[in-house]
Amino acid sequence: MLTVENTVAWIDQFADQIEAKQSYLSELDTPIGDADHGGNMVRGLVAVKAALNPAPADLTKVFQATAMALISKVGGASGPLYGTAFLEMAKQSKTDTDLETLLAAALAGIEKRGGATTGDKTLIDVWAPVVSAVQAGKLTQAVVDDAVASTEPMVAKKGRASYLGERSVGHLDPGAVSSGYLFTALLATEGIL
Amino acid sequence: MSLGIVIVSHVPEIALGVQRLVEQVAKDVSVTIAGGTDEQQVGTSMAKIMKAFDQNTADEILAFYDLGSAKMNLEMAIEMSEKTVHLYDTALIESAYTAASLLQAAVPLTDVEAQLAPLKIK
Numbered sequence: 001m002l003t004v005e006n007t008v009a010w011i012d013q014f015a016d017q018i019e020a021k022q023s024y025l026s027e028l029d030t031p032i033g034d035a036d037h038g039g040n041m042v043r044g045l046v047a048v049k050a051a052l053n054p055a056p057a058d059l060t061k062v063f064q065a066t067a068m069a070l071i072s073k074v075g076g077a078s079g080p081l082y083g084t085a086f087l088e089m090a091k092q093s094k095t096d097t098d099l100e101t102l103l104a105a106a107l108a109g110i111e112k113r114g115g116a117t118t119g120d121k122t123l124i125d126v127w128a129p130v131v132s133a134v135q136a137g138k139l140t141q142a143v144v145d146d147a148v149a150s151t152e153p154m155v156a157k158k159g160r161a162s163y164l165g166e167r168s169v170g171h172l173d174p175g176a177v178s179s180g181y182l183f184t185a186l187l188a189t190e191g192i193l
Numbered sequence: 194m195s196l197g198i199v200i201v202s203h204v205p206e207i208a209l210g211v212q213r214l215v216e217q218v219a220k221d222v223s224v225t226i227a228g229g230t231d232e233q234q235v236g237t238s239m240a241k242i243m244k245a246f247d248q249n250t251a252d253e254i255l256a257f258y259d260l261g262s263a264k265m266n267l268e269m270a271i272e273m274s275e276k277t278v279h280l281y282d283t284a285l286i287e288s289a290y291t292a293a294s295l296l297q298a299a300v301p302l303t304d305v306e307a308q309l310a311p312l313k314i315k
Contacts, residue, residue: 075236077262
Protein backbone atom coordinates (compact mmCIF):
# COMPACT_ATOMS: atom_id res chain seq x y z
CA MET A 1 0.00 0.00 0.00
CA LEU A 2 1.21 3.47 -0.83
CA THR A 3 1.39 6.14 1.85
CA VAL A 4 2.64 9.73 1.76
CA GLU A 5 5.82 8.63 3.56
CA ASN A 6 6.82 5.68 1.39
CA THR A 7 5.80 7.41 -1.85
CA VAL A 8 7.88 10.49 -1.07
CA ALA A 9 10.77 8.17 -0.14
CA TRP A 10 10.34 6.33 -3.46
CA ILE A 11 10.29 9.50 -5.56
CA ASP A 12 13.26 10.95 -3.64
CA GLN A 13 15.26 7.79 -4.35
CA PHE A 14 14.29 8.05 -8.02
CA ALA A 15 15.50 11.66 -8.06
CA ASP A 16 18.81 10.67 -6.45
CA GLN A 17 19.37 7.94 -9.05
CA ILE A 18 18.60 10.30 -11.92
CA GLU A 19 21.02 12.88 -10.51
CA ALA A 20 23.72 10.23 -10.11
CA LYS A 21 23.20 8.99 -13.68
CA GLN A 22 22.70 12.34 -15.41
CA SER A 23 25.67 12.11 -17.76
CA TYR A 24 25.02 8.43 -18.54
CA LEU A 25 21.43 9.26 -19.54
CA SER A 26 22.55 12.08 -21.82
CA GLU A 27 25.25 9.82 -23.26
CA LEU A 28 22.58 7.22 -24.15
CA ASP A 29 20.54 10.00 -25.75
CA THR A 30 23.46 11.20 -27.91
CA PRO A 31 23.51 8.60 -30.72
CA ILE A 32 19.72 8.25 -30.99
CA GLY A 33 18.28 11.50 -29.64
CA ASP A 34 19.14 15.06 -28.74
CA ALA A 35 21.58 14.37 -25.90
CA ASP A 36 19.44 16.06 -23.27
CA HIS A 37 17.61 13.30 -21.40
CA GLY A 38 19.90 13.49 -18.36
CA GLY A 39 19.76 17.26 -18.06
CA ASN A 40 16.01 17.39 -18.68
CA MET A 41 15.23 14.72 -16.09
CA VAL A 42 17.52 16.26 -13.47
CA ARG A 43 15.92 19.68 -13.95
CA GLY A 44 12.50 18.07 -13.47
CA LEU A 45 13.42 16.00 -10.45
CA VAL A 46 15.18 18.83 -8.66
CA ALA A 47 11.84 20.66 -8.92
CA VAL A 48 10.00 17.52 -7.77
CA LYS A 49 12.17 17.19 -4.67
CA ALA A 50 11.55 20.83 -3.80
CA ALA A 51 7.79 20.32 -4.28
CA LEU A 52 7.80 17.31 -1.92
CA ASN A 53 9.65 19.07 0.90
CA PRO A 54 7.81 19.46 3.20
CA ALA A 55 5.71 16.45 2.25
CA PRO A 56 2.21 17.25 0.90
CA ALA A 57 -0.81 16.43 3.09
CA ASP A 58 -2.06 13.38 1.19
CA LEU A 59 -1.07 10.87 -1.47
CA THR A 60 -3.03 12.56 -4.27
CA LYS A 61 -1.19 15.82 -3.59
CA VAL A 62 2.16 13.98 -3.63
CA PHE A 63 1.45 12.70 -7.15
CA GLN A 64 -0.03 16.01 -8.31
CA ALA A 65 2.97 18.01 -7.12
CA THR A 66 5.31 15.52 -8.79
CA ALA A 67 3.37 15.66 -12.06
CA MET A 68 3.20 19.45 -12.20
CA ALA A 69 6.93 19.83 -11.49
CA LEU A 70 7.80 17.35 -14.25
CA ILE A 71 5.38 18.88 -16.77
CA SER A 72 6.64 22.40 -16.20
CA LYS A 73 10.37 21.71 -15.87
CA VAL A 74 11.44 18.78 -18.06
CA GLY A 75 11.02 20.33 -21.52
CA GLY A 76 11.50 17.22 -23.68
CA ALA A 77 9.01 14.44 -24.38
CA SER A 78 9.71 12.96 -20.96
CA GLY A 79 7.95 15.88 -19.26
CA PRO A 80 4.47 15.20 -20.64
CA LEU A 81 4.99 11.42 -20.49
CA TYR A 82 6.19 11.14 -16.87
CA GLY A 83 3.90 14.05 -15.95
CA THR A 84 0.89 12.22 -17.35
CA ALA A 85 1.91 9.03 -15.53
CA PHE A 86 1.96 10.84 -12.18
CA LEU A 87 -1.24 12.78 -12.97
CA GLU A 88 -3.04 9.51 -13.67
CA MET A 89 -1.73 8.10 -10.37
CA ALA A 90 -2.99 11.27 -8.66
CA LYS A 91 -6.49 10.75 -10.10
CA GLN A 92 -6.53 7.04 -9.24
CA SER A 93 -5.20 7.64 -5.72
CA LYS A 94 -8.43 9.43 -4.77
CA THR A 95 -10.16 6.05 -4.64
CA ASP A 96 -7.31 3.59 -4.37
CA THR A 97 -3.87 3.25 -2.80
CA ASP A 98 -2.89 -0.06 -4.36
CA LEU A 99 0.36 0.16 -6.26
CA GLU A 100 -0.76 -2.16 -9.06
CA THR A 101 -3.92 -0.16 -9.77
CA LEU A 102 -2.05 3.13 -9.76
CA LEU A 103 0.74 1.87 -12.01
CA ALA A 104 -1.79 0.41 -14.47
CA ALA A 105 -3.53 3.81 -14.66
CA ALA A 106 -0.16 5.50 -15.20
CA LEU A 107 0.75 3.10 -18.03
CA ALA A 108 -2.60 3.69 -19.75
CA GLY A 109 -1.95 7.44 -19.51
CA ILE A 110 1.53 7.12 -21.04
CA GLU A 111 0.15 5.03 -23.91
CA LYS A 112 -2.58 7.55 -24.62
CA ARG A 113 -0.30 10.59 -24.38
CA GLY A 114 2.53 9.27 -26.53
CA GLY A 115 0.59 6.99 -28.86
CA ALA A 116 3.29 4.34 -28.53
CA THR A 117 2.85 0.67 -27.78
CA THR A 118 5.00 -2.26 -26.64
CA GLY A 119 7.96 -2.83 -28.98
CA ASP A 120 8.28 0.80 -30.15
CA LYS A 121 11.53 1.25 -28.14
CA THR A 122 10.13 3.65 -25.57
CA LEU A 123 9.62 3.76 -21.80
CA ILE A 124 6.50 1.62 -22.36
CA ASP A 125 8.79 -1.36 -22.93
CA VAL A 126 9.77 -1.05 -19.28
CA TRP A 127 6.43 0.08 -17.84
CA ALA A 128 4.36 -2.71 -19.45
CA PRO A 129 6.34 -5.72 -18.16
CA VAL A 130 6.85 -4.04 -14.76
CA VAL A 131 3.11 -3.39 -14.35
CA SER A 132 2.39 -7.03 -15.28
CA ALA A 133 4.98 -8.26 -12.78
CA VAL A 134 3.58 -6.04 -10.01
CA GLN A 135 0.08 -7.35 -10.74
CA ALA A 136 1.41 -10.91 -10.48
CA GLY A 137 3.27 -10.03 -7.26
CA LYS A 138 6.56 -10.91 -8.95
CA LEU A 139 8.49 -7.68 -9.46
CA THR A 140 12.23 -8.21 -9.06
CA GLN A 141 15.31 -6.27 -10.09
CA ALA A 142 15.83 -8.84 -12.87
CA VAL A 143 12.41 -8.02 -14.36
CA VAL A 144 13.37 -4.34 -14.46
CA ASP A 145 16.86 -4.97 -15.86
CA ASP A 146 15.60 -7.37 -18.54
CA ALA A 147 12.92 -4.90 -19.61
CA VAL A 148 15.47 -2.10 -19.96
CA ALA A 149 17.86 -4.38 -21.89
CA SER A 150 15.04 -5.50 -24.22
CA THR A 151 15.01 -2.05 -25.85
CA GLU A 152 18.56 -2.40 -27.22
CA PRO A 153 17.78 -4.53 -30.31
CA MET A 154 14.51 -2.72 -31.09
CA VAL A 155 13.93 -0.35 -34.01
CA ALA A 156 12.52 2.92 -32.65
CA LYS A 157 9.02 3.71 -33.91
CA LYS A 158 8.21 6.67 -31.68
CA GLY A 159 10.12 9.64 -30.34
CA ARG A 160 13.23 11.36 -31.61
CA ALA A 161 15.05 8.05 -32.20
CA SER A 162 12.41 7.04 -34.76
CA TYR A 163 13.93 9.47 -37.27
CA LEU A 164 16.96 7.15 -37.33
CA GLY A 165 14.94 4.04 -38.24
CA GLU A 166 17.18 0.95 -38.40
CA ARG A 167 20.13 2.97 -37.08
CA SER A 168 18.45 3.09 -33.67
CA VAL A 169 19.14 -0.65 -33.25
CA GLY A 170 21.90 -1.48 -30.77
CA HIS A 171 21.20 1.38 -28.37
CA LEU A 172 19.22 1.34 -25.14
CA ASP A 173 16.27 3.72 -25.09
CA PRO A 174 17.08 6.55 -22.63
CA GLY A 175 13.47 6.81 -21.42
CA ALA A 176 13.44 3.07 -20.78
CA VAL A 177 16.63 3.43 -18.73
CA SER A 178 15.25 6.30 -16.64
CA SER A 179 12.03 4.33 -16.09
CA GLY A 180 14.23 1.45 -14.97
CA TYR A 181 15.58 3.76 -12.25
CA LEU A 182 12.02 4.62 -11.18
CA PHE A 183 11.30 0.93 -10.58
CA THR A 184 14.71 0.20 -9.10
CA ALA A 185 13.93 2.96 -6.60
CA LEU A 186 10.53 1.37 -5.99
CA LEU A 187 12.15 -1.98 -5.16
CA ALA A 188 14.61 -0.25 -2.84
CA THR A 189 11.91 1.61 -0.91
CA GLU A 190 10.82 -0.22 2.22
CA GLY A 191 7.18 -1.05 2.78
CA ILE A 192 5.71 -0.58 -0.71
CA LEU A 193 5.98 -4.00 -2.34
CA MET B 194 -16.65 33.42 -34.71
CA SER B 195 -12.98 34.24 -35.41
CA LEU B 196 -10.17 31.77 -36.09
CA GLY B 197 -6.57 32.27 -35.01
CA ILE B 198 -3.28 30.43 -35.33
CA VAL B 199 -0.87 29.15 -32.69
CA ILE B 200 2.65 28.04 -33.65
CA VAL B 201 4.55 25.70 -31.32
CA SER B 202 8.21 24.96 -31.93
CA HIS B 203 11.09 23.52 -29.95
CA VAL B 204 13.16 26.61 -30.77
CA PRO B 205 12.09 30.20 -29.90
CA GLU B 206 13.56 31.55 -33.15
CA ILE B 207 11.72 29.00 -35.30
CA ALA B 208 8.40 30.01 -33.74
CA LEU B 209 9.23 33.69 -34.27
CA GLY B 210 10.32 33.03 -37.84
CA VAL B 211 7.17 31.14 -38.78
CA GLN B 212 5.08 33.90 -37.19
CA ARG B 213 6.93 36.53 -39.22
CA LEU B 214 6.42 34.51 -42.41
CA VAL B 215 2.70 33.90 -42.00
CA GLU B 216 1.88 37.43 -40.81
CA GLN B 217 2.98 38.64 -44.24
CA VAL B 218 -0.09 37.02 -45.75
CA ALA B 219 -2.45 37.33 -42.80
CA LYS B 220 -2.30 40.77 -41.25
CA ASP B 221 -5.78 40.42 -39.73
CA VAL B 222 -5.33 36.91 -38.31
CA SER B 223 -4.24 36.56 -34.69
CA VAL B 224 -1.01 34.53 -34.72
CA THR B 225 0.57 33.72 -31.35
CA ILE B 226 3.55 31.51 -30.60
CA ALA B 227 5.15 29.22 -28.02
CA GLY B 228 8.81 28.53 -28.79
CA GLY B 229 11.29 26.71 -26.57
CA THR B 230 11.17 25.99 -22.86
CA ASP B 231 10.52 28.48 -20.06
CA GLU B 232 14.31 28.93 -19.90
CA GLN B 233 14.47 29.64 -23.66
CA GLN B 234 16.18 26.29 -24.21
CA VAL B 235 15.32 23.78 -26.94
CA GLY B 236 12.08 22.04 -26.00
CA THR B 237 8.46 22.99 -25.44
CA SER B 238 6.54 24.35 -22.49
CA MET B 239 2.94 23.70 -21.62
CA ALA B 240 2.82 27.05 -19.78
CA LYS B 241 4.00 28.90 -22.87
CA ILE B 242 1.43 27.11 -25.01
CA MET B 243 -1.35 28.04 -22.55
CA LYS B 244 -0.16 31.64 -22.76
CA ALA B 245 -0.21 31.55 -26.58
CA PHE B 246 -3.81 30.29 -26.41
CA ASP B 247 -4.77 33.08 -23.98
CA GLN B 248 -3.02 35.82 -25.94
CA ASN B 249 -4.66 34.79 -29.18
CA THR B 250 -7.58 37.14 -29.78
CA ALA B 251 -9.56 34.58 -31.80
CA ASP B 252 -12.36 32.46 -30.31
CA GLU B 253 -11.10 29.30 -31.93
CA ILE B 254 -7.54 28.23 -32.65
CA LEU B 255 -5.71 26.20 -35.27
CA ALA B 256 -2.49 24.85 -33.74
CA PHE B 257 0.61 23.73 -35.62
CA TYR B 258 3.79 22.18 -34.16
CA ASP B 259 7.18 20.86 -35.22
CA LEU B 260 8.14 17.61 -33.43
CA GLY B 261 6.44 14.95 -31.32
CA SER B 262 6.91 16.24 -27.79
CA ALA B 263 5.43 19.58 -28.83
CA LYS B 264 2.26 17.66 -29.65
CA MET B 265 2.15 16.10 -26.19
CA ASN B 266 2.47 19.47 -24.47
CA LEU B 267 -0.11 20.90 -26.88
CA GLU B 268 -2.57 18.13 -26.03
CA MET B 269 -2.16 18.76 -22.31
CA ALA B 270 -2.63 22.50 -22.82
CA ILE B 271 -5.74 21.83 -24.94
CA GLU B 272 -7.19 19.67 -22.14
CA MET B 273 -6.72 22.57 -19.72
CA SER B 274 -7.75 25.43 -22.00
CA GLU B 275 -11.28 26.71 -22.31
CA LYS B 276 -10.82 27.65 -25.96
CA THR B 277 -11.58 25.26 -28.79
CA VAL B 278 -8.29 24.24 -30.37
CA HIS B 279 -7.85 22.21 -33.56
CA LEU B 280 -4.53 20.38 -33.70
CA TYR B 281 -2.94 19.40 -37.02
CA ASP B 282 -0.27 16.75 -37.66
CA THR B 283 0.89 18.64 -40.72
CA ALA B 284 4.17 20.08 -42.00
CA LEU B 285 4.63 23.13 -39.76
CA ILE B 286 5.64 25.91 -42.13
CA GLU B 287 3.58 24.91 -45.15
CA SER B 288 0.42 24.27 -43.21
CA ALA B 289 0.65 27.39 -41.03
CA TYR B 290 1.19 29.44 -44.19
CA THR B 291 -1.70 27.74 -45.98
CA ALA B 292 -4.06 28.24 -43.04
CA ALA B 293 -3.02 31.86 -42.58
CA SER B 294 -3.61 32.72 -46.25
CA LEU B 295 -7.02 31.09 -46.22
CA LEU B 296 -8.11 32.59 -42.91
CA GLN B 297 -7.14 36.04 -44.15
CA ALA B 298 -9.45 35.40 -47.12
CA ALA B 299 -12.23 34.41 -44.65
CA VAL B 300 -12.39 30.83 -45.95
CA PRO B 301 -14.46 28.60 -43.58
CA LEU B 302 -12.74 26.05 -41.36
CA THR B 303 -13.95 22.97 -43.25
CA ASP B 304 -12.40 24.30 -46.47
CA VAL B 305 -9.18 25.23 -44.66
CA GLU B 306 -9.01 21.69 -43.29
CA ALA B 307 -9.50 20.23 -46.76
CA GLN B 308 -6.43 22.18 -47.92
CA LEU B 309 -4.43 21.06 -44.89
CA ALA B 310 -5.23 17.35 -45.31
CA PRO B 311 -2.55 16.60 -47.95
CA LEU B 312 0.07 18.29 -45.74
CA LYS B 313 -0.30 15.67 -43.00
CA ILE B 314 3.12 14.14 -42.38
CA LYS B 315 3.04 12.90 -38.80
